[in-house]
Amino acid sequence: MQATNKMQMNSASTKKSTINDAFASKFAKSMFLTVLGIAVLMFIGTRMFTHIDLNLYGYMVGTIVFLGGFFYRFIAWGERPPTKIILKKGLKLVFSKRTAKTAVSHLAIYDFIKKRGFYRWMQHVLIGWGCILACLVTFPLVFSWMYFTMDDNGYYTVVVMGMDLLEIKADGIIAWFSYNALNISAIMVIAGVCMALYRRAKNMQARAEQKFIYDLMPLYLLLFISITGLLLTIQNVFLHGWMQPQMSLIHQFSVILTLIYLPFGKLAHIPFRPMSVLARNYREHYGEQNMKACKVCGDHFVSVEQSNDVIHVLGVNHIEFNMEDGFNLAELCLPCRRKYRISRFSGVPTHQVKVKEANQNARG
Amino acid sequence: MVKKRLYLELENCIGCRSCLAACTQCGGHEQRNRNYVYDVNPLVNRQTMPLMCLHCVNPACARSCPAQAIQIHETGAVLSALVEKCIGCQNCTIACPYGIPKFDTEQNLMYKCDLCIDRTKDGIPPMCASVCPSNTLQWLTDEEIEAKQKQFNLDNGKWVTSMPYLEGETNVRVNLPGILQGVTKLF
């Protein structure tokens, strides 16, 4: 009841002149450096721009527009105090032993989604890996980081970053997978998206909070991309290329639309999920260093570092939970904090009574 | 649609824990309850009180979330973590002044009371208020809450609906009429 909401002033840090001063904003700098980076890689990959596939020009423009949205959205987000702390402290720990293991579990095999249900996991593996596979094939082709040349001997030469990487037989197994990589990924994505749509139609849990623009639109976009992509192959193989140029444009359009939508909707989780690895490192590292003992019961419940960071972040937002009893609420373990609230309601010192909280789980 | 709020008369609680059971049945709750019922003075008497998310106007949980996973609905309800955004840092559990958000380590996901948003966005009371048999949890308009204030006639200035008795302004209103009036409960 005596919570005070004091303003916490951040003393302005003394400014050093850096490369940042050369740009009007972080946005301009990130955009410039990235586009420059892509251009350099293209220069090398295309053997000085001699091998550009201009059919894929639309994707190039789409990517640049996407980068604009991406930096706009993510720079603003990275400036939020809690985000900044995890990014900064997490990046410092990125070379620790833990990183590889956590990254595989969080970003590649999605262990934690399996714990939410096998169906949800399967669905995400199909969508996620389908998209990653497609991107791994498409973008190197778009920027000509990879292309194929053919000699008369029935062998393709795969050229990666301007170097002849390997020779493959034109009717061999590797070649088959290369031609069909995009078809395989399209089928994976279609299957995964159908699973997601089915779940969203049938499952009351999934339906409860869903919104069209946020939850359904990304699924329809992915479906649109995959189906138009597959149609291209069908036209090629069965219809002798009938209407293929038109479909190719529609397909490009669908990809560009999705790229533009990506930083703003649900798909924004893709570029930003690696943060979960940083967060895990942060918790494990500081947890091993020094754990906070609850000011009431003495249980270790969080790292000292995180407790202090949260108090700091709340301070920046003008929220302060310093109690008369001489502690900040972020220094109590969760059961004690709840009991403390009850004690403030009732006037009985509930948190001091040495009885474990009653079972709070309705399912026992 | 008239705006209604969750209104708590804490001391009416009889400890039946219907609200916990009801919470598990709400769409989107995946069979897990997100509220609490505490013994006030367990070695002395049987008084219990429910503890729920109070849906702060300036929610500490959302402010501390690095992933912006906790969204605030236009009704003022502070929603549970978005499943694809929560990165499992647990800042929110440390930030909430009442220890409300729950965390599932295996799923790497925070979940908390969302005021049964698929119900309350259409004016249907949340599950807990729908089932509470003792009128501890009610779903009322602001006028009705004002009428309560008159009914209890608390001229001692101790009408605990929100500030300065809580950590901050909240969308849920809390009251303890009997305890504040010094009236003993009959049941």
Ligand code: HEM
């Ligand atoms: C960086 C690795 C990624 C991680 C860690 C990740 C994580 C997640 C998580 C945790 C969810 C919520 C799943 C649930 O609880 O049911 C989700 C949903 C989703 N993810 Fe990813 N994701 C990743 C990459 C991708 C990629 C590459 C795509 C492809 C476009 C993608 C598309 C989706 C879609 C469409 C959903 C929503 C599914 C639905 O509507 O139910 N994700 N992701």
Ligand code: SF4
């Ligand atoms: S009571 Fe806790 S969980 Fe609920 S809105 Fe406030 S800070 Fe968030």
Ligand code: SF4
């Ligand atoms: S645990 Fe999830 S919801 Fe809570 S602060 Fe971290 S990212 Fe946000």
